[in-house]
Amino acid sequence: EAQVTQNPRYLITVTGKKLTVTCSQNMNHEYMSWYRQDPGLGLRQIYYSMNVEVTDKGDVPEGYKVSRKEKRNFPLILESPSPNQTSLYFCASTTLGGGGNQPQHFGDGTRLSIL
Amino acid sequence: AQSVTQLGSHVSVSEGALVLLRCNYSSSVPPYLFWYVQYPNQGLQLLLKYTSAATLVKGINGFEAEFKKSETSFHLTKPSAHMSDAAEYFCAVSEAGGSYIPTFGRGTSLIVHP
Numbered sequence: 001e002a003q004v005t006q007n008p009r010y011l012i013t014v015t016g017k018k019l020t021v022t023c024s025q026n027m028n029h030e031y032m033s034w035y036r037q038d039p040g041l042g043l044r045q046i047y048y049s050m051n052v053e054v055t056d057k058g059d060v061p062e063g064y065k066v067s068r069k070e071k072r073n074f075p076l077i078l079e080s081p082s083p084n085q086t087s088l089y090f091c092a093s094t095t096l097g098g099g100g101n102q103p104q105h106f107g108d109g110t111r112l113s114i115l
Numbered sequence: 116a117q118s119v120t121q122l123g124s125h126v127s128v129s130e131g132a133l134v135l136l137r138c139n140y141s142s143s144v145p146p147y148l149f150w151y152v153q154y155p156n157q158g159l160q161l162l163l164k165y166t167s168a169a170t171l172v173k174g175i176n177g178f179e180a181e182f183k184k185s186e187t188s189f190h191l192t193k194p195s196a197h198m199s200d201a202a203e204y205f206c207a208v209s210e211a212g213g214s215y216i217p218t219f220g221r222g223t224s225l226i227v228h229p
Binding site for chain 2: 004031038041042043045048053058075078090092096099100101103104106107108109
């Protein structure tokens with residue numbers, strides 16, 4: 001089954017304790033992206049990657065890191081989490097064939113609470 | 116530059132009534148347009164997309180949307196709402212031949228009353 005898998009689904013942690021949210025896709029997609037969803041603000045892009053070893057900042061990259069060492073994986077790293085990073089996070093992927101006319105496939109989300 | 120505006124953060128309808136969710140976009144080149152639905156505790160899933168073929172696009176679950184270039188709109192409709200349609204709906208745009216990075220609207224929460 002084609003899917004984007006995020007882990008964990010839920011996490012409660014404390015300020016300053018490094019954490020990683022994993023994302024993996026099995027569709028051989030070139031493009032992967034991380035979003036955060038906050039009430040009233042919709043989806044905001046954090047980072048994206050067009051291919052292996054190619055990453056770029058989205059609209060709200062501060063406080064986050066990513067890496068793309070393999071095509072299927074795109075982990076999101078919070079090296080020193082703060083309460084304002086409490087949010088619902090989504091990973092998404094798609095193929096670049098078609099020049100942007102392909103939809104994104106989303107994971108089920110990771111709800112992070114930072115105390 | 117591209118942008119998306121979804122009018123109304125919440126839309127409330129009665130079961131059986133027409134659903135109309137509004138989306139207006141701006142794009143300097145021909146756009147690709149998408150509607151996604153997000154059910155509680157789930158990720159977004161594609162409802163339908165416009166990619167420069169037919170202007171009236173039919174999607175899953177009885178939804179459809181019409182691309183109107185003159186109005187820069189891509190409104191989502193469904194003739195008769197079901198309780199199961201209650202969800203968050205997102206409109207998104209990307210630019211044909213552009214950087215690919217899509218822009219999402221802020222979402223509209225559809226509430227369906229019995």
